[in-house]
Amino acid sequence: MISTICKHSVSIPILIIMLGLPMTHADVVIQITDQNGDPLADATAVITPKFEFDAGAPTDAEVEQINEQFFPRVKVVQTGSNIYFPNQDQIRHHVYSFSEAKQFDIPLYSGTPSEPIRFDQSGLVVLGCNIHDQMRGYILVSDSPYFSVSDSQGQLEISLSETGDYELSIWHPEKDQQLEPIQISIGEDLSFSGSYQLNTARLFFPRRGSSGGGYF
Amino acid sequence: MLPGGFQSFSARIALLVSGLLIVTLVSTFILVNRENTSNALQSVMADLATTEETFNSLLQGRTSSLFDVVRPATSDHAFRTTFIDGHMPTLESAMRNLLGRIRYVPADLMLLTDLNLEPIAKTAPDFINPEDIPTQWLTDKAFESDEYESSGIVATEQAPYQLITSPLLIPNPQGWVVIGFPIGDQFVLSTKEITQTDVSIAVFDGNWRISSSTLNDGQQSSFSSLLPNLIEMDQTSLETNLDGTPYLSRLQRLETGSDMQVYVALHGNLGQALAPYERLNRSLYLIFGGGLLISAIGALTLARSVSAPVQALTKGVQSIRSGDLSLRVETTSSDELGQLGQAFNEMAEGLEDKERVRNLLGKVVSEEIASELLENKIELGGEEKELTVLFCDIRNFTQLCESQPPKAVLAGLNNFFSEAAKVIESERGVIDKYMGDAVMALFGAPVKHGEEETRAVSAALQLRENYGRSTDNEPENIIAAGIEFGIGIASGTAVVGNMGSENRLNYSVIGDSVNTCARLESLTKFYQVPILVNKAVRDKADRFQFRWIDRIRAKGKREAIDIYQPLNENDKLCNSEIVTLHQNASKAYLKADWDKAEHCFGLLSERLPEEKLYQLYLSRIEKFKSESPENWDGVYTHTEK
Numbered sequence: 062m063i064s065t066i067c068k069h070s071v072s073i074p075i076l077i078i079m080l081g082l083p084m085t086h087a088d089v090v091i092q093i094t095d096q097n098g099d100p101l102a103d104a105t106a107v108i109t110p111k112f113e114f115d116a117g118a119p120t121d122a123e124v125e126q127i128n129e130q131f132f133p134r135v136k137v138v139q140t141g142s143n144i145y146f147p148n149q150d151q152i153r154h155h156v157y158s159f160s161e162a163k164q165f166d167i168p169l170y171s172g173t174p175s176e177p178i179r180f181d182q183s184g185l186v187v188l189g190c191n192i193h194d195q196m197r198g199y200i201l202v203s204d205s206p207y208f209s210v211s212d213s214q215g216q217l218e219i220s221l222s223e224t225g226d227y228e229l230s231i232w233h234p235e236k237d238q239q240l241e242p243i244q245i246s247i248g249e250d251l252s253f254s255g256s257y258q259l260n261t262a263r264l265f266f267p268r269r270g271s272s273g274g275g276y277f
Numbered sequence: 278m279l280p281g282g283f284q285s286f287s288a289r290i291a292l293l294v295s296g297l298l299i300v301t302l303v304s305t306f307i308l309v310n311r312e313n314t315s316n317a318l319q320s321v322m323a324d325l326a327t328t329e330e331t332f333n334s335l336l337q338g339r340t341s342s343l344f345d346v347v348r349p350a351t352s353d354h355a356f357r358t359t360f361i362d363g364h365m366p367t368l369e370s371a372m373r374n375l376l377g378r379i380r381y382v383p384a385d386l387m388l389l390t391d392l393n394l395e396p397i398a399k400t401a402p403d404f405i406n407p408e409d410i411p412t413q414w415l416t417d418k419a420f421e422s423d424e425y426e427s428s429g430i431v432a433t434e435q436a437p438y439q440l441i442t443s444p445l446l447i448p449n450p451q452g453w454v455v456i457g458f459p460i461g462d463q464f465v466l467s468t469k470e471i472t473q474t475d476v477s478i479a480v481f482d483g484n485w486r487i488s489s490s491t492l493n494d495g496q497q498s499s500f501s502s503l504l505p506n507l508i509e510m511d512q513t514s515l516e517t518n519l520d521g522t523p524y525l526s527r528l529q530r531l532e533t534g535s536d537m538q539v540y541v542a543l544h545g546n547l548g549q550a551l552a553p554y555e556r557l558n559r560s561l562y563l564i565f566g567g568g569l570l571i572s573a574i575g576a577l578t579l580a581r582s583v584s585a586p587v588q589a590l591t592k593g594v595q596s597i598r599s600g601d602l603s604l605r606v607e608t609t610s611s612d613e614l615g616q617l618g619q620a621f622n623e624m625a626e627g628l629e630d631k632e633r634v635r636n637l638l639g640k641v642v643s644e645e646i647a648s649e650l651l652e653n654k655i656e657l658g659g660e661e662k663e664l665t666v667l668f669c670d671i672r673n674f675t676q677l678c679e680s681q682p683p684k685a686v687l688a689g690l691n692n693f694f695s696e697a698a699k700v701i702e703s704e705r706g707v708i709d710k711y712m713g714d715a716v717m718a719l720f721g722a723p724v725k726h727g728e729e730e731t732r733a734v735s736a737a738l739q740l741r742e743n744y745g746r747s748t749d750n751e752p753e754n755i756i757a758a759g760i761e762f763g764i765g766i767a768s769g770t771a772v773v774g775n776m777g778s779e780n781r782l783n784y785s786v787i788g789d790s791v792n793t794c795a796r797l798e799s800l801t802k803f804y805q806v807p808i809l810v811n812k813a814v815r816d817k818a819d820r821f822q823f824r825w826i827d828r829i830r831a832k833g834k835r836e837a838i839d840i841y842q843p844l845n846e847n848d849k850l851c852n853s854e855i856v857t858l859h860q861n862a863s864k865a866y867l868k869a870d871w872d873k874a875e876h877c878f879g880l881l882s883e884r885l886p887e888e889k890l891y892q893l894y895l896s897r898i899e900k901f902k903s904e905s906p907e908n909w910d911g912v913y914t915h916t917e918k
Contacts, residue, residue, distance in 0.1 A: 070770075137865070157354070159357065159361045159447045181666075187448060187449045188448075191354040194352050194446075194448070196448075197448050197449070217654030253809070263423075264425070264450070
């Protein structure tokens, strides 16, 4: 657990290692660690093309409630996605969000509500349960179809099919710093590899006067 | 100064004992008092330390319970909904509703801010301005805690407020909640209820003031005036006098989020803590007073028990000095004083015995002889002295005994002897001894007074005069008056001293003068005169007139002596004619001029027929005429003793 909290946000050095590997699809491999060098799970990476692209149709998704926790804790969906909230517990939950990107609540229910919730505005949606204070889930609604969430090894992979300039945005629920988008170029080899180190806190708490507001 | 030796002695003992006791008691009292005061102080000090902990934990407890109320309240769905809804009157109403749910703590302040600490909504007493709430200070502290929570005190116009801050989670942090309650009257009263200690809250906002206190108004104003000094002294606890009651005040500064200083003062009532000791002191006073009284009485009694026997002894010694030997000291104890008293009694008894012996001796022998005997070493032997001896002998004692009962005779005899002794002693003569019906007296021994012969003759003449005329109806006086006696006086050398054996002594005289005296006394009968003296006496006692009686050679003596009769000046024998005639007759007789002598004596005998002496001479001359004596030297030799 990290409890060191700095008064000012600092940009950390980001190491980008270009690997010359021949591939049919561009593979972006990113390793994310915390300030101690330990792999950081539940970090999201969204790569947004800086050129016209076809986002494609969004797909439906699920955020389950298992053992009084949201699963997955962090979910990235494409704008316009419908998300089901199946309750796998024997008790009821009251899922809600007061986030600007999507405000909703599903009063006490068990099983899977028949109607999914449609997330048609990009941004971060923080999920909570009115009954269980400790339940907290995050849904990142992205306009770009290129995104992924790091696994327990802190690794994530994103497949790209076109060369060109992209913006890489990295986020983590417990990040304790302001993260600026990273400009990347995907060349002929269509491959990209990067390692990112994030400062995390147990509970991210935006400081008074910190610019950029919100959670990005 | 104390009057009287013994009074001061007993007073000194009493004073000493009481003084020692007072010193002991006073020092005990001082020690006990000091110890008690220090104990009370320490106990109050310890109580205050405990009270301070209690105060702190009470504050902590209320703060914690505030947190416990606030956390679920801010997580409440309806409250979150109201917050997001953003309708201020509703939100503030919800905040008041929330404060109303808190029963245990009198929280009446609540503030919501956004994450930039900009106030969103508040409900608070009018005297609290949201701008004055140190949210920056509170949230800075909150960032230092795991829970993003903090608490702190802020001074207000009225009571200081205990504030807590907690993040508003919906479910992520959206802002800050600040809730506060006054550390006011209710709080200090609760503290006093629990700790039984007075509590004051002092605030400095340019001036010192007491915001809340359990002290009464008078004590508060006392404390308020003491405060600046107390703060300046910067000591944890200080003895204070609050409106006449001694207190120990303990000050603790509370951390505040502003420049205003807030102190909590705990007042331990020293008077109350000292009360049991005061009771003990009162008991001690009683015990000490009683002890002092008892010991003073005891000491006086003891001193008297010493001084009373000493006083009695002094009285005894004084009475001995004044000659009363009969006084005895009462001895009841067997201690040293008792032994002293006993020794005194024995001494007095010894002295009395000695005095008794002396008195007895004075009766048996003359007082002067008794003194001589007592004062000189009693030993055999004596000294040769010039002295005058007087012999007085009753002539008709045998006839007297026959005619009277013995008791009366003895009484008469004693009466005579007493009178004789009185006369002799008045002339400084000393009765040497009584020998049956005779008295032997000495003049000039053992002490010489001068003119012994004159005084002896005077005594003899007085005796004659007194006893010739005594007429009294008392039988012994009649007897005494009827007594006929002769007196011989002789002057000369004699040996004076103790005679007898080692075990039984007699102070007496022996010598020629004694023998001569005895002889003279017996010759009074022969010459029919009352008193005879030798020449030495006649020569020395020239104040008196004497009549020559005879020139004799006593039996067994070789030397001849002249003997004389002393005369009272009014005696008819002192008639000058008779004296001349007597001288002529005597001279003629001594010259063996028998005719002239016969003529003269004849004339005298005619004139004084009662004088047997002249008839004696006439018959002696008649005898010498017929038979003239050989070698006449005028001496008549007595052949009888």
